[in-house]
Amino acid sequence: xxxxxxxxxxxxxxxxxxxxxxxxxxxxxxxxxxxxxxxxxxxxxxxxxxxxxxxxxxxxxxxxxxxxxxxxxxxxxxxxxxxxxxxxxxxxxxxxxxxxxxxxxxxxxxxxxxxxxxxxxxxxxxxxxxxxxxxxxxxxxxxxxxxxxxxxxxxxxxxxxxxxxxxxxxxxxxxxxxxxxxxxxxxxxxxxxxxxxxxxxxxxxxxxxxxxxxxxxxxxxxxxxxxxxxxxxxxxxxxxxxxxxxxxxxxxxxxxxxxxxxxxxxxxxxxxxxxxxxxxxxxxxxxxxxxxxxxxxxxxxxxxxx
Amino acid sequence: xxxxxxxxxxxxxxxxxxxxxxxxxxxxxxxxxxxxxxxxxxxxxxxxxxxxxxxxxxxxxxxxxxxxxxxxxxxxxxxxxxxxxxxxxxxxxxxxxxxxxxxxxxxxxxxxxxxxxxxxxxxxxxxxxxxxxxxxxxxxxxxxxxxxxxxxxxxxxxxxxxxxxxxxxxxxxxxxxxxxxxxxxxxxxxxxxxxxxxxxxxxxxxxxxxxxxxxxxxxxxxxxxxxxxxxxxxxxxxxxxxxxxxxxxxxxxxxxxxxxxxxxxxxxxxxxxxxxxxxxxxxxxxxxxxxxxxxxxxxxxxxxxx
Numbered sequence: 001x002x003x004x005x006x007x008x009x010x011x012x013x014x015x016x017x018x019x020x021x022x023x024x025x026x027x028x029x030x031x032x033x034x035x036x037x038x039x040x041x042x043x044x045x046x047x048x049x050x051x052x053x054x055x056x057x058x059x060x061x062x063x064x065x066x067x068x069x070x071x072x073x074x075x076x077x078x079x080x081x082x083x084x085x086x087x088x089x090x091x092x093x094x095x096x097x098x099x100x101x102x103x104x105x106x107x108x109x110x111x112x113x114x115x116x117x118x119x120x121x122x123x124x125x126x127x128x129x130x131x132x133x134x135x136x137x138x139x140x141x142x143x144x145x146x147x148x149x150x151x152x153x154x155x156x157x158x159x160x161x162x163x164x165x166x167x168x169x170x171x172x173x174x175x176x177x178x179x180x181x182x183x184x185x186x187x188x189x190x191x192x193x194x195x196x197x198x199x200x201x202x203x204x205x206x207x208x209x210x211x212x213x214x215x216x217x218x219x220x221x222x223x224x225x226x227x228x229x230x231x232x233x234x235x236x237x238x239x240x241x242x243x244x245x246x247x248x249x250x251x252x253x254x255x256x257x258x259x260x261x262x263x264x265x266x267x268x269x270x271x272x273x274x275x276x277x278x279x280x281x282x283x284x285x286x287x288x289x290x291x292x293x294x295x296x297x298x299x300x301x302x303x304x305x306x
Numbered sequence: 307x308x309x310x311x312x313x314x315x316x317x318x319x320x321x322x323x324x325x326x327x328x329x330x331x332x333x334x335x336x337x338x339x340x341x342x343x344x345x346x347x348x349x350x351x352x353x354x355x356x357x358x359x360x361x362x363x364x365x366x367x368x369x370x371x372x373x374x375x376x377x378x379x380x381x382x383x384x385x386x387x388x389x390x391x392x393x394x395x396x397x398x399x400x401x402x403x404x405x406x407x408x409x410x411x412x413x414x415x416x417x418x419x420x421x422x423x424x425x426x427x428x429x430x431x432x433x434x435x436x437x438x439x440x441x442x443x444x445x446x447x448x449x450x451x452x453x454x455x456x457x458x459x460x461x462x463x464x465x466x467x468x469x470x471x472x473x474x475x476x477x478x479x480x481x482x483x484x485x486x487x488x489x490x491x492x493x494x495x496x497x498x499x500x501x502x503x504x505x506x507x508x509x510x511x512x513x514x515x516x517x518x519x520x521x522x523x524x525x526x527x528x529x530x531x532x533x534x535x536x537x538x539x540x541x542x543x544x545x546x547x548x549x550x551x552x553x554x555x556x557x558x559x560x561x562x563x564x565x566x567x568x569x570x571x572x573x574x575x576x577x578x579x580x581x582x583x584x585x586x587x588x589x590x591x592x593x594x595x596x597x598x599x600x601x602x603x604x605x606x607x608x609x610x611x612x
Contacts, residue, residue, distance in 0.1 A: 110609065111609070114609055114610070275581060275585075278584070278585065278588065278598075279581075279584065279598045279601050279602055279605075280598070280602065281598075282584065282588055282593075282594060282595055282597075282598035283595055283598035283599040283601075283602055284595075285595055287588075287593065288588060289588055289589055289590075289591055291588075292584075292585045292586070292587075292588035292589035293589040295585050295589075296585055296586065296589055299585075303416065303417070303420055304420070
C-alpha cells in the first residue's frame with residue numbers, strides 16, 4: 001500500500017524517515033524552512049555506514065497551504081516550534097488522517113491532540129543517532145529503532161498501520177502498549193546525555209562516560225527517571241539502564257541533538273526533555289533532586305549564552 | 307534628593323510606583339506600550355481607598371532610545387517579556403545606575419544581572435494588591451509594602467538608597483538581608499493563590515478560601531514552599547503562613563495578576579512563579595508534589611485556552 005505522506009520538518013529525524021518512506025515507494029512531501037531550496041533541487045542524501053542513497057521528494061514547500069492534504073502527517077519539528085502546530089499541521093491533514101509525532105520528550109502528543117479535528121495521534125519515539133550534516137544530507141550512525149504507541153483514544157489500529165508502513169521502509173518499528181512507558185524509557189537516555197552534554201559546557205557522550213563524576217551523575221539521573229516511571233505506573237527494569245549505557249559506549253563522540261542546538265545558539269528543547277518529566281515525576285511522588293539540579297545548570301548555561 | 311528615574315513597564319505595579327515617585331518630586335519617565343498615548347496625554351490616575359491623585363510623567367515613550375539615561379532604572383515588565391530586557395533596559399542606564407526589578411517570582415534579578423555592564427541589581431518584591439483598571443488608571447486596594455534585597459554583589463548601600471527613595475514617596479519599604487528569603491515569602495502567596503485561581507478554572511481569592519478542598523490545597527502548597535525555603539537556607543515560620551491567610555481573607559474577591567492574564571488570554575508568568583521554585587526547591591531536597599501537580603493543571607488550562 002502506498003500512502004500520501006507529509007513530513008513536517010526536514011531536520012535529522014524528519015529528513016531520514018521522509019527519505020526512507022519515499023525510497024519505499026510512498027508519495028512523500030516535505031514542509032521545510034531553510035533547506036527547502038536544496039531539497040527541491042537535490043532531494044535528500046541519506047548516509048549510513050553501509051550506503052549512500054539519494055532520493056527525490058514528491059514536493060517540498062515552506063507554506064503548508066501549497067502542499068495539499070495527506071493520509072499521514074508526520075511531525076518532526078523541534079518541540080520549541082510546537083506553538084506553530086495548528087498553522088503547519090491542520091492544512092495538511094485529510095479528514096481521518098493519522099497524525100504521527102516523531103519528536104523528542106513529553107508534551108508533543110498532547111500538543112498534536114489539542115489541534116482541532118478528531119484525527120488520531122500516534123507517537124513514535126526514535127531510539128537512533130541521526131545528524132543532519134548539511135542541508136538535505138542526513139547521516140545515521142546507529143540504525144536503532146522506533147517505538148510506536150497510541151497517544152490519544154483508541155488508535156491501536158493506527159499504531160499497527162504506522163509500524164507496518166515503517167517496517168516496509170526498512171525501519172525497525174516496535175509497537176508498544178503504553179506511551180507513558182516509551183516516553184520514560186527514551187528519556188532515560190535523553191535526560192542524562194542531552195543534559196550533561198550542555199551542563200558540562202558542551203561535551204560529547206564519550207566524554208560523559210569517560211569522566212567518573214559525569215558518569216556517576218548520568219547513572220543517578222537514570223535511576224531517578226526509573227523511579228519516576230515507576231511512580232507513574234510505567235516501570236522499567238535495570239536491564240534498560242544497562243543497555244542504554246552499553247549502546248552509548250558504542251556511539252563514540254556522539255553529539256546529542258540538544259548539544260548541537262546549544263552549540264549552534266539555537267533554542268534547546270528544555271521543557272519536553274527536562275521540565276515536564278520533572279513536573280510529572282515529582283507530581284507522582286518521585287524524588288528527583290539530580291534532575292532539578294541538572295535543569296538549573298542547563299538554564300544557567302543557556303542564560304549565559306545569551 | 308531628587309533622582310532621574312525610568313520605569314520600564316506601565317502596568318499595575320509600574321504605574322503605581324512611577325506615580326508615587328513622581329508625586330514625591332522625582333523626574334520619572336516611563337517606557338510603555340499600549341498605554342503610552344493615554345499616559346502622555348492624561349498622566350497617571352492613582353486610586354486607593356482614601357484618595358484619587360492625578361500625576362504627570364516627565365516623559366512617556368515606547369522606544370527606549372528616545373528617553374535618555376537615568377540614575378535608577380526600575381523594571382516592572384511581566385517576566386514573560388524578559389527576553390527583551392537588554393533592548394529595553396541597557397539604553398536607559400547611566401554608568402553606575404542602579405537597576406531595580408519590581409517583578410514577580412524567580413529569575414528576574416538573574417536576568418537583569420545578566421545584562422552587559424556592571425550596574426548593581428536590587429530586587430523589590432511587592433506585597434500589595436494593585437490592579438490597572440484602565441489605561442493609566444491604577445487602583446491599590448491594599449497599601450502593603452515592598453521588601454528590598456540585594457540581588458548581585460555588594461549592593462546593600464543601593465538597597466538602602468532604594469528603600470529611602472520609596473519611603474520618601476510614601477511607600478512602606480523594608481530592607482532585607484536575603485533575596486532568597488524574600489522571594490520564598492512572596493511565593494508563599496503567589497504559588498497557591500495565583501495558581502489555584504487558574505487551576506480551579508478562573509476564580510478569585512475569596513472562592514479559594516471559601517472552598518474547603520481549595521483552601522486545603524493552598525495550605526499544603528504553602529507548607530511545601532516553607533520546606534523549600536528552609537532547604538534553600540532561607541526558612542520562615544508558621545506565623546508567615548498564618549499572616550498570608552489573614553491578609554488574603556481581607557482582600558475579598560481579589561483577582562491575582564496571573565488570573566487577570568489568564569482570563570485576558572495573555573501570557574502567564576509560569577516559569578518565575580511555579581517552574582523555577584519547583585526546580586530550585588526539589589534541587590535542594592524538598593518534596594513538592596502538590597506544586598508539581600498544580601503546575602501540570604495550570605499548563606493543561608493554558609493549553610486548552612489555546
